[in-house]
Amino acid sequence: MSDIRTLALACRDAAQVMFALDTQTKRKLLHDMADALEAQRDTILAANARDLQQAAAKGIQGAMLDRLKLDESRITGIANAVREIAALPDPVGLVTRRDTRPNGLEVERVRIPLGVIAMIYEARPNVTADAAALCLMAGNAVILRGGSEALNSNMAIAKILRDVMERHDIPAAALTLVEDLRRETMIELLQLNDIVDLAIPRGGEGLIRFVAEHARVPVIKHYKGVCHLYVDASADEALALNLLIDGKTSRPGVCNALETLLIHRDVAESFLPKAVQVLEEHGVELRGCERSRALMQGMHAASDEDYAAEFLDLILAVRVVDDLGAAVGHIQRFGSDHTEVIVTRDDEAARRFVQAIRSAVVMVNASSRFSDGGELGLGAEIGISTTRLHAYGPMGAEALTVERFVVRGEGQVRHPSSRVGRT
Amino acid sequence: MSDIRTLALACRDAAQVMFALDTQTKRKLLHDMADALEAQRDTILAANARDLQQAAAKGIQGAMLDRLKLDESRITGIANAVREIAALPDPVGLVTRRDTRPNGLEVERVRIPLGVIAMIYEARPNVTADAAALCLMAGNAVILRGGSEALNSNMAIAKILRDVMERHDIPAAALTLVEDLRRETMIELLQLNDIVDLAIPRGGEGLIRFVAEHARVPVIKHYKGVCHLYVDASADEALALNLLIDGKTSRPGVCNALETLLIHRDVAESFLPKAVQVLEEHGVELRGCERSRALMQGMHAASDEDYAAEFLDLILAVRVVDDLGAAVGHIQRFGSDHTEVIVTRDDEAARRFVQAIRSAVVMVNASSRFSDGGELGLGAEIGISTTRLHAYGPMGAEALTVERFVVRGEGQVRHPSSRVGRT
Numbered sequence: 001m002s003d004i005r006t007l008a009l010a011c012r013d014a015a016q017v018m019f020a021l022d023t024q025t026k027r028k029l030l031h032d033m034a035d036a037l038e039a040q041r042d043t044i045l046a047a048n049a050r051d052l053q054q055a056a057a058k059g060i061q062g063a064m065l066d067r068l069k070l071d072e073s074r075i076t077g078i079a080n081a082v083r084e085i086a087a088l089p090d091p092v093g094l095v096t097r098r099d100t101r102p103n104g105l106e107v108e109r110v111r112i113p114l115g116v117i118a119m120i121y122e123a124r125p126n127v128t129a130d131a132a133a134l135c136l137m138a139g140n141a142v143i144l145r146g147g148s149e150a151l152n153s154n155m156a157i158a159k160i161l162r163d164v165m166e167r168h169d170i171p172a173a174a175l176t177l178v179e180d181l182r183r184e185t186m187i188e189l190l191q192l193n194d195i196v197d198l199a200i201p202r203g204g205e206g207l208i209r210f211v212a213e214h215a216r217v218p219v220i221k222h223y224k225g226v227c228h229l230y231v232d233a234s235a236d237e238a239l240a241l242n243l244l245i246d247g248k249t250s251r252p253g254v255c256n257a258l259e260t261l262l263i264h265r266d267v268a269e270s271f272l273p274k275a276v277q278v279l280e281e282h283g284v285e286l287r288g289c290e291r292s293r294a295l296m297q298g299m300h301a302a303s304d305e306d307y308a309a310e311f312l313d314l315i316l317a318v319r320v321v322d323d324l325g326a327a328v329g330h331i332q333r334f335g336s337d338h339t340e341v342i343v344t345r346d347d348e349a350a351r352r353f354v355q356a357i358r359s360a361v362v363m364v365n366a367s368s369r370f371s372d373g374g375e376l377g378l379g380a381e382i383g384i385s386t387t388r389l390h391a392y393g394p395m396g397a398e399a400l401t402v403e404r405f406v407v408r409g410e411g412q413v414r415h416p417s418s419r420v421g422r423t
Numbered sequence: 424m425s426d427i428r429t430l431a432l433a434c435r436d437a438a439q440v441m442f443a444l445d446t447q448t449k450r451k452l453l454h455d456m457a458d459a460l461e462a463q464r465d466t467i468l469a470a471n472a473r474d475l476q477q478a479a480a481k482g483i484q485g486a487m488l489d490r491l492k493l494d495e496s497r498i499t500g501i502a503n504a505v506r507e508i509a510a511l512p513d514p515v516g517l518v519t520r521r522d523t524r525p526n527g528l529e530v531e532r533v534r535i536p537l538g539v540i541a542m543i544y545e546a547r548p549n550v551t552a553d554a555a556a557l558c559l560m561a562g563n564a565v566i567l568r569g570g571s572e573a574l575n576s577n578m579a580i581a582k583i584l585r586d587v588m589e590r591h592d593i594p595a596a597a598l599t600l601v602e603d604l605r606r607e608t609m610i611e612l613l614q615l616n617d618i619v620d621l622a623i624p625r626g627g628e629g630l631i632r633f634v635a636e637h638a639r640v641p642v643i644k645h646y647k648g649v650c651h652l653y654v655d656a657s658a659d660e661a662l663a664l665n666l667l668i669d670g671k672t673s674r675p676g677v678c679n680a681l682e683t684l685l686i687h688r689d690v691a692e693s694f695l696p697k698a699v700q701v702l703e704e705h706g707v708e709l710r711g712c713e714r715s716r717a718l719m720q721g722m723h724a725a726s727d728e729d730y731a732a733e734f735l736d737l738i739l740a741v742r743v744v745d746d747l748g749a750a751v752g753h754i755q756r757f758g759s760d761h762t763e764v765i766v767t768r769d770d771e772a773a774r775r776f777v778q779a780i781r782s783a784v785v786m787v788n789a790s791s792r793f794s795d796g797g798e799l800g801l802g803a804e805i806g807i808s809t810t811r812l813h814a815y816g817p818m819g820a821e822a823l824t825v826e827r828f829v830v831r832g833e834g835q836v837r838h839p840s841s842r843v844g845r846t
Binding site: 016019020099101105107112114115193197198212213216218219236239242243245246250251332350354355356358359360361362363364365366367369370371375376377387388389390391392393394402403404405406407408409410411412413414415 | 621
């Protein structure tokens with residue numbers, strides 16, 4: 001048997017133990033993990049220093065090196081995130097519905113853990129603790145496969161967390177870090193469909209496409225956020241301007257940032273010049289359609305590639321549209337099912353927009369930047385699903401569980417004639 | 424572009440229309456479909472006669488030929504099933520949760536259709552109408568790929584349904600029947616992961632494995648039902664006997680029939696002889712462990728293959744176990760995550776069993792034969808998922824939808840400093 005299969009089988013056995021843990025035990029486990037991460041800070045920092053050194057030697061720099069870097073305050077941040085996850089409501093055991101059938105059967109829908117979750121991620125070592133904590137809180141076992149740049153940091157963090165599990169008499173295999181980072185090993189992991197219940201890729205589009213291509217296990221993808229703000233004919237223009245600036249400039253590198261502005265033609269002449277002025281003050285480059293460019297001399301032309309792009313940068317595509325239907329049509333063609341916003345004072349327009357847009361998050365008069373597990377009340381987030389199955393939008397602990405049926409009877413049979421003594 | 428991709432793209436466009444249909448329109452559509460099926464009964468029967476003729480020429484007979492065969496009463500049954508689906512509560516638009524965030528944002532979780540569902544099934548032509556109706560009622564578009572034996576019947580049924588859609592000004596592409604039944608075309612369909620939101624295979628294990636192997640779209644599988652009945656030390660033996668006979672003999676060929684009996688050693692000596700007597704009266708062949716065979720001379724020996732088998736026949740595997748934990752261990756090793764039953768008068772034992780068993784349906788003192796969408800209150804069923812993701816257990820209309828986020832605000836921004844005029 002291959003090494004990765006052996007690891008995964010042990011993880012599956014451990015999932016059975018995780019499945020049955022009560023809330024208090026899980027909370028105590030996570031708190032002890034958080035304490036251990038802080039207590040063994042120096043071990044983590046020493047491992048991280050080795051990662052940073054190797055990364056620098058490979059010529060990695062800038063934002064990527066920064067994502068890799070840990071320091072005292074970041075470790076405190078990681079520990080506190082684990083404590084926050086411990087404080088979440090436990091989704092496991094939650095009875096979501098209860099019904100008594102005419103024959104007296106009591107049917108409950110009850111949340112249980114998914115089982116074994118494979119997290120596939122890139123350079124940030126904080127994901128190791130963060131994703132593990134959320135998976136464990138939801139009663140799952142987890143297989144972590146991080147990026148090679150962070151391997152030493154990930155191994156240090158995983159060892160600390162596994163030691164805590166063993167002290168709690170929980171098999172450490174419930175938190176398994178894959179140290180063999182060869183591609184063929186990742187592919188094999190993604191094909192263990194008798195063992196792994198769900199794979200969650202978290203990282204750039206290349207990683208997610210790789211996982212989707214090779215996986216034979218279920219995958220919840222988060223491709224990209226090509227988020228739109230549509231300024232309706234009846235929009236409050238000052239409000240629209242606030243949402244536009246917040247959505248585009250408050251953190252352009254994240255998936256819930258705005259990428260495209262759609263403007264109803266009736267307000268384009270009034271709104272676009274104001275928008276362009278404020279956006280340019282914020283250093284945003286605009287790329288527009290013919291009608292936008294007719295209103296705003298000197299604006300760059302937008303191509304179809306621009307409309308499909310997740311710029312993750314201070315660039316905004318702009319299009320003037322004939323009406324709400326045309327805005328919806330543009331979003332259907334170019335959108336990524338992540339988050340779309342309408343700005344309107346017209347309730348009927350808002351209703352029509354919500355009704356027609358199939359994205360995971362649809363907002364009326366609010367910033368796209370709220371499309372986030374924490375902001376929407378999930379407490380923590382393991383990713384934002386753009387897969388229209390199981391979970392759609394920000395995924396918290398509950399999205400790492402599934403509902404099943406628990407049925408209680410008093411001897412009911414489906415075919416009474418099969419009752420012994422009556423046949 | 425390949426033909427199947429062209430078909431699927433048209434189906435995806437039509438999904439956008441289905442997405443926005445209101446409940447009354449969908450109900451009227453389904454009722455008109457049911458009426459049309461009955462009105463054009465002769466067309467369906469003529470097509471079905473061609474299928475039966477070709478099947479007979481290929482040497483198909485017995486249960487398989489029977490599954491293929493339609494007659495007047497079966498067509499009435501199909502039409503009535505469509506009417507029952509029309510009467511179901513519409514899951515689309517259901518607000519499952521509502522929350523106001525501290526910043527005043529109103530966050531709703533609202534059910535929306537999945538989008539495009541590919542149904543892959545075998546010989547029963549009733550699935551064409553049944554699955555289509557359930558997918559449409561949940562606001563989805565559907566691609567139907569049935570078995571070659573039923574192609575003429577399926578084409579006749581699909582044409583009738585599509586004609587009704589066109590009369591309702593709904594694009595007929597929302598109900599697309601694949602008439603090119605080559606394997607490579609099915610594989611291509613299963614790899615259209617930019618178009619198809621979910622594939623549901625419904626049929627034998629071979630079909631399901633084929634779909635799982637080739638799919639790059641999400642799949643909800645229903646492999647098989649190796650269902651267990653565990654008779655606990657405190658069981659009411661008469662009740663256990665009723666559940667055993669109902670579970671094994673009332674319809675042995677279905678997935679919620681019992682395949683294995685587990686008996687606590689303390690009651691084996693008393694219960695097993697009675698069970699064997701009644702089972703043998705019903706023509707059931709038993710295959711037991713050493714301890715069962717020591718109690719019941721002449722019982723066949725059970726192999727590990729027997730314990731893993733879905734017999735779909737009047738055969739029952741038997742094992743005497745030391746305690747509840749050993750019963751759970753057996754189910755973990757040999758079960759298929761479908762349905763397990765405990766018979767007990769001990770509430771604590773019931774609690775422990777439910778807590779330890781991870782199957783989709785767990786029953787206390789009720790027959791496994793109730794593991795069915797209709798019996799558990801879903802109204803209709805598109806399959807029984809043994810995939811621990813999205814839906815687990817019987818799947819009704821709601822399982823063909825997903826929750827997304829609808830957020831309403833009054834201009835809230837995430838970083839107030841980005842408000843224009845305050846920067």
